[in-house]
Amino acid sequence: MTDYKKLVKAANYLLQDAEEGKTCKMDMDQWATIKVDGKPVPDNACATSACAMGKLALAKLFKGLTLEYDTEWWELVYKDKDGSRNEGFYAPAALFDIDVQEAEALFGGSDASVAGGYRKGLKAQIKVANRIIAFVDAKVALEEVQNILKKNKLFFDGSCIISAE
Numbered sequence: 001m002t003d004y005k006k007l008v009k010a011a012n013y014l015l016q017d018a019e020e021g022k023t024c025k026m027d028m029d030q031w032a033t034i035k036v037d038g039k040p041v042p043d044n045a046c047a048t049s050a051c052a053m054g055k056l057a058l059a060k061l062f063k064g065l066t067l068e069y070d071t072e073w074w075e076l077v078y079k080d081k082d083g084s085r086n087e088g089f090y091a092p093a094a095l096f097d098i099d100v101q102e103a104e105a106l107f108g109g110s111d112a113s114v115a116g117g118y119r120k121g122l123k124a125q126i127k128v129a130n131r132i133i134a135f136v137d138a139k140v141a142l143e144e145v146q147n148i149l150k151k152n153k154l155f156f157d158g159s160c161i162i163s164a165e
Helices: 004-020 051-058 090-096 100-107 121-151
Strands: 065-070 073-079 085-087 154-156 161-163
Touching (some): 051 073, 051 100, 051 121
Antiparallel strands (some): 065 073
16 A cells, blocks of 8 residues: 655655755756766765655665665665565655556656656756655545445446445
């Protein structure tokens, strides 16, 4: 079941961070490019294709969410309670208990429309946070409707609500 509490925590962090102007290095076009001893070092600039997730990992907001260096680049990794290793978009999928497609839609950066046309800086960060909030609102509303239908022994057949009796 989707972990709304963690999603809201992530959105709140991104909004608060943007509001305080602490870091405006979010860049959904770039991978980590700063190098020390030949290795890129994440510095709050985007270090993963899932830029917002990279920021959350660097902030150590969630236990088990890290960035790990792999011979050529930094990889977003989430190790769950069972010790399972989830990489890339499988990391937010496992962390928030959402589909990989939902993780890509929320945190992806390969298409300008993903961040509402903003790919860099504070505007992109705020757009990602707002996208998370809208996703949570839609999922919670859908679950509430489903619970009401179930409680009243009704179901939706794709075009209308029908009594199960």
